[in-house]
Structures are given as C-alpha cells and as structure tokens.
Amino acid sequence: MACEGRVLLLSGVTLFFVFSVCAVVQGQVKGFRRFSHVQRAQQGAASEEQWFTQKLDHFNGADSREWKQRYFVNENFYKPGGPVFLMIGGEGPANQAWMQRGTWLTYAEKAGALCLMLEHRFYGKSHPTVDLSTDNLRFLSSRQALADLAHFLTKIAEARGLTNRKLVAFGGSYPGSLAAWFRLKYPHLVHASVATSAPVHATVNFPEYLEVVWRSLASENTECPILVKKASDTLVERLKDPKTHDNITKDFNLCSSLQIQTEMDSAYFLETLAGNFMDVVQYNEDNRGATGTNITIKVLCGVMADSSLGDPYARYAAVARLMMDTFSIKCLDASYTTNLRDMTNTSWEGPAAGGGRQWVYQTCTEFGFYQSTDSPNQPFTGFPLEYHVKQCADYYNVSAEQLAEAVAQTNEYYGGYDIRSSRIVFPNGSIDPWHALGITKDITANLPAVFIKGTAHCANMYPARSEDLPQLDLARDHVSLLLQQWLKQ
Numbered sequence: 094m095a096c097e098g099r100v101l102l103l104s105g106v107t108l109f110f111v112f113s114v115c116a117v118v119q120g121q122v123k124g125f126r127r128f129s130h131v132q133r134a135q136q137g138a139a140s141e142e143q144w145f146t147q148k149l150d151h152f153n154g155a156d157s158r159e160w161k162q163r164y165f166v167n168e169n170f171y172k173p174g175g176p177v178f179l180m181i182g183g184e185g186p187a188n189q190a191w192m193q194r195g196t197w198l199t200y201a202e203k204a205g206a207l208c209l210m211l212e213h214r215f216y217g218k219s220h221p222t223v224d225l226s227t228d229n230l231r232f233l234s235s236r237q238a239l240a241d242l243a244h245f246l247t248k249i250a251e252a253r254g255l256t257n258r259k260l261v262a263f264g265g266s267y268p269g270s271l272a273a274w275f276r277l278k279y280p281h282l283v284h285a286s287v288a289t290s291a292p293v294h295a296t297v298n299f300p301e302y303l304e305v306v307w308r309s310l311a312s313e314n315t316e317c318p319i320l321v322k323k324a325s326d327t328l329v330e331r332l333k334d335p336k337t338h339d340n341i342t343k344d345f346n347l348c349s350s351l352q353i354q355t356e357m358d359s360a361y362f363l364e365t366l367a368g369n370f371m372d373v374v375q376y377n378e379d380n381r382g383a384t385g386t387n388i389t390i391k392v393l394c395g396v397m398a399d400s401s402l403g404d405p406y407a408r409y410a411a412v413a414r415l416m417m418d419t420f421s422i423k424c425l426d427a428s429y430t431t432n433l434r435d436m437t438n439t440s441w442e443g444p445a446a447g448g449g450r451q452w453v454y455q456t457c458t459e460f461g462f463y464q465s466t467d468s469p470n471q472p473f474t475g476f477p478l479e480y481h482v483k484q485c486a487d488y489y490n491v492s493a494e495q496l497a498e499a500v501a502q503t504n505e506y507y508g509g510y511d512i513r514s515s516r517i518v519f520p521n522g523s524i525d526p527w528h529a530l531g532i533t534k535d536i537t538a539n540l541p542a543v544f545i546k547g548t549a550h551c552a553n554m555y556p557a558r559s560e561d562l563p564q565l566d567l568a569r570d571h572v573s574l575l576l577q578q579w580l581k582q
C-alpha cells in the first residue's frame with residue numbers, strides 16, 4: 094500500500110513487516126525493498142476486508158474475465174454530503190493500519206469524508222490470475238491499476254449514492270505517482286490529489302539515488318560516506334582474489350561459502366551489503382515505530398567512525414552484522430542463484446510473491462528506477478546498470494531494448510516531470526533518495542510542491558508524533574489548508 098509495510102533487505106533476506114505481522118520472506122529483491130515503505134501507523138481494530146468484482150483487462154471490451162479485488166472502508170468521519178477520500182494501494186499488501194491511523198484520516202475528520210482504500214492488483218490478496226507467470230503478469234501495469242480505481246469508484250459511488258461527490262486521492266511513493274496520474278487521466282472522477290514522495294519521472298538508470306545516499310550520510314558526518322567508500326573499495330578488491338573468500342564468508346556471516354562465478358554473483362552480493370545503508374537512509378527516523386528498529390543514519394555512521402572495530406572494511410562488516418542482529422537473521426544469503434530461483438517462482442505461495450516478483454516486473458516493463466553505481470559521486474561499486482537490466486531478461490525475458498522503450502513510453506503517456514493538471518500537491522523530503530525523480534518545485538500555483546527539509550520517504554503520511562520536526566508539522570498543515578481550499582472549488 095501507500096507507504097506501507099516495510100521491506101528491509103538484509104543480506105539476501107528481506108524482512109517484510111506487514112502491519113502487526115512480521116513475516117520473513119526469503120530472497121526478495123532489491124528494487125522492491127528499496128521502494129516499499131515503513132509502516133508507522135499503530136495497531137488498531139482492523140477494518141474489515143471487502144471484495145469488489147473487477148475486470149481483468151480494462152482495455153479489451155471482448156475480454157469479460159473477472160476477479161475479486163480487496164478493499165477497505167472507514168465511515169467513522171463521514172458526514173452526509175461529505176467528500177470521498179481514497180488511499181491508493183501500491184506494491185505490497187494493502188495495509189489495514191491506514192484505515193485507523195495516518196495524516197489522511199485527520200484531514201478526513203475535518204472534511205467529513207468517507208475513506209476508502211483499494212489494494213493494487215497482483216499484490217496482497219488481490220489476485221487477478223491463477224499464478225504469477227510472465228504471461229499473466231502482462232495484466233499488471235499502472236494503467237490497469239488506474240482503470241481498476243476508476244471502475245471501483247464509479248460502482249461504489251452508484252451503490253452508495255455518492256455520485257458527484259468530490260474525490261481526493263492519496264498515495265505515497267509509487268501510489269503517490271498513481272494519485273497524481275489518477276487526477277491527470279480521470280479528471281472527471283478525481284477532484285484533487287496528494288502525491289507524496291511520488292517519482293513521476295520514469296528512468297531506466299537512476300544513479301542519483303546513491304548520490305543522495307552519499308549526501309544524506311555526509312549530512313550526519315562528512316567522513317561517513319568516505320569511510321563507506323573505502324570499505325566498499327576494499328571489499329571489491331578482495332572479491333577479485335578467491336583466497337580471501339573464506340574470510341569474507343566469515344566476516345559477513347554468509348549462510349554458505351561465497352561463490353563468485355559471474356558478474357551477477359558479485360553484483361548481487363555487493364548490492365545486498367550496500368542495501369544496509371540504502372534502506373536506513375530511505376527510512377531514516379521513520380524507522381522507529383510499530384516495527385521498532387532504532388538503526389538510523391547516526392547509528393551506522395557511528396559504527397563506520399569507530400576505529401576500535403578495525404579498518405573501514407571491518408566496520409562495514411560490523412554494520413552488516415548489526416543489521417542481522419537487529420532483525421534476528423542467523424546468516425546472510427547473498428547468492429544470485431538462490432535469488433534467481435526465488436524470483437522466477439510463479440506460485441502465489443512462492444518466496445517472492447509478497448511483491449518482489451511483481452514490482453520488479455513493473456520496473457522492467459514501465460519504470461526502470463535502477464539504483465546503479467554508475468555515478469562517481471556515490472560510495473559504492475559493483476552493481477552497474479547492466480546488472481539490473483540483465484535481471485529483466487533473467488526473470489521475465491524482457492530485453493534491454495524493450496525496457497528502454499517501455500520506460501520512454503511511460504513518460505510519453507503520463508508526461509514525466511511535465512505533468513499537466515491541477516489540484517495535485519507534491520510533498521517531498523530532502524533526504525529521501527526518491528526526491529530526485531519527484532516534483533520538487535511548484536509547477537503552477539495549482540500544482541504545488543511542499544518541501545520538507547530533513548525528512549525521508551513519505552514522512553508526512555505517518556501519524557503526527559510529538560518529536561516530529563516543526564517543518565513536518567507545517568507541511569501537514571499546509572496540505573490540510575490546500576485541501577480545504579480545493580474542496581471549496
């Protein structure tokens with residue numbers, strides 16, 4: 094869902110924290126974990142799941158196949174005649190916590206809104222097809238998802254006598270983009286949107302992500318990213334010498350002895366370790382909460398600066414072990430072979446069906462967003478664009494040319510940074526690596542950006558806390574005022 098269940102990948106093991114359940118899912122994928130969101134909403138009484146009969150293919154009138162899509166309703170704040178608020182589901186199970194907590198509900202209370210949340214097709218319990226075969230995944234796209242939202246709203250409005258009510262769409266991260274695009278493509282249905290941390294510009298290569306990681310680490314301590322780079326460079330050197338592999342296996346507590354046969358093996362291993370830093374930066378501070386981790390940029394940079402642990406390489410290994418301890422992971426499985434087996438399992442019970450197989454498919458056929466090491470201004474080495482592109486071929490038989498064309502077409506279809514619409518607000522956080530693909534300056538008075546200095550991915554969506562930065566409170570109030578204005582228009 095929108096900024097929901099957290100996915101942290103530690104050394105080949107992704108921890109997918111679904112609200113109130115902590116499921117450990119083996120072998121999920123990088124792109125996925127570094128796109129999904131921390132859940133900071135607190136536990137409350139679960140809003141009951143409901144099911145909507147949805148079309149499989151909205152773009153073929155001759156195809157009448159149907160399936161059941163999951164949704165949630167909260168009527169607590171609704172006042173007769175009030176607007177409809179819709180939380181858009183994303184690349185993971187719809188998280189019921191959003192029906193009890195979150196900034197959007199404070200807005201709903203003010204506006205007397207009916208609150209709905211629709212789970213994204215192919216995620217959570219919303220299964221349009223019998224399995225996740227590549228052939229079936231062609232029904233997974235943002236366009237089909239927007240059409241699901243449109244059909245759902247139209248039918249719900251008819252059934253509940255809500256036609257002509259103003260609708261406000263909410264979402265964070267990928268669902269933030271969906272919120273913006275929903276207003277763009279269905280202006281007759283959607284009155285306004287709050288598109289938080291929304292990467293509206295698709296791009297195959299996204300090396301800027303790691304540049305923001307450098308800057309975010311440097312804002313804690315200028316030495317920190319330099320030490321990370323030293324450590325990473327040392328590790329890359331050692332990987333070239335098979336005699337060091339036994340030591341590396343021990344240092345990083347690998348589940349089985351390190352096997353480097355191809356560039357994919359080393360890239361996967363290096364990316365997994367870099368992931369410790371990427372995840373913590375993306376969710377800095379947001380990382381405390383229902384799931385209870387206290388690992389922040391400050392903590393990681395503290396370890397990197399601790400010379401009592403040995404050289405920077407030894408400190409880097411200490412970070413990896415700290416992350417494993419924090420998440421009670423016994424050992425690190427950083428093997429591309431295992432990953433490939435998991436990612437190509439097409440069963441709904443498969444190891445990557447929690448969202449990894451689906452989300453990476455969407456990156457290969459719509460968005461790219463590959464967090465490569467292709468920029469010199471970032472700390473890591475060894476997982477270049479080719480490594481990410483090769484995964485599209487390995488998992489789904491999508492070629493580099495097909496990927497490039499698909500990404501170009503996504504921008505052609507939605508407009509990328511040049512989105513033309515109105516009444517969409519784009520909150521962004523300065524230390525969120527995704528802001529590089531978001532709208533960070535007002536496009537027009539009617540398409541404003543809201544800048545939140547010092548916050549990470551999706552911070553403004555979580556329930557307010559007393560220790561929040563004052564600018565985060567201001568951003569929440571600013572969005573609230575905009576919505577009040579817009580609902581009068």
Ligand SMILES: *[C@@H]1O[C@H](CO)[C@@H](O)[C@H](O)[C@H]1NC(C)=O
Binds near residue numbers: 336337340
């Ligand atoms: C492995 O680590 C030990 C102890 O730190 C060290 O003495 C040895 O030289 C290392 N082996 C290699 C091949 O680097």
Ligand SMILES: *[C@@H]1O[C@H](CO)[C@@H](O)[C@H](O)[C@H]1NC(C)=O
Binds near residue numbers: 387388392
């Ligand atoms: C995080 O919290 C745990 C348990 O409360 C504590 O044992 C640990 O020392 C803390 N770690 C850091 C880095 O603050």
Ligand SMILES: *[C@@H]1O[C@H](CO)[C@@H](O)[C@H](O)[C@H]1NC(C)=O
Binds near residue numbers: 439440442444
């Ligand atoms: C896919 O995953 C399921 C559940 O873990 C497992 O039972 C099945 O054997 C796997 N299929 C293949 C082809 O590996």
Ligand SMILES: *[C@@H]1O[C@H](CO)[C@@H](O)[C@H](O)[C@H]1NC(C)=O
Binds near residue numbers: 490
């Ligand atoms: C992969 O795609 C190519 C061209 O798109 C096709 O010719 C080939 O049969 C596909 N391979 C598999 C295993 O599906």
Ligand SMILES: CC(=O)N[C@H]1CO[C@H](CO)[C@@H](O)[C@@H]1O
Binds near residue numbers: 528532534542543
């Ligand atoms: C980090 C970042 O790009 N923040 C931008 C968010 O939007 C405001 C405009 O309201 C920009 O000034 C910030 O630079």
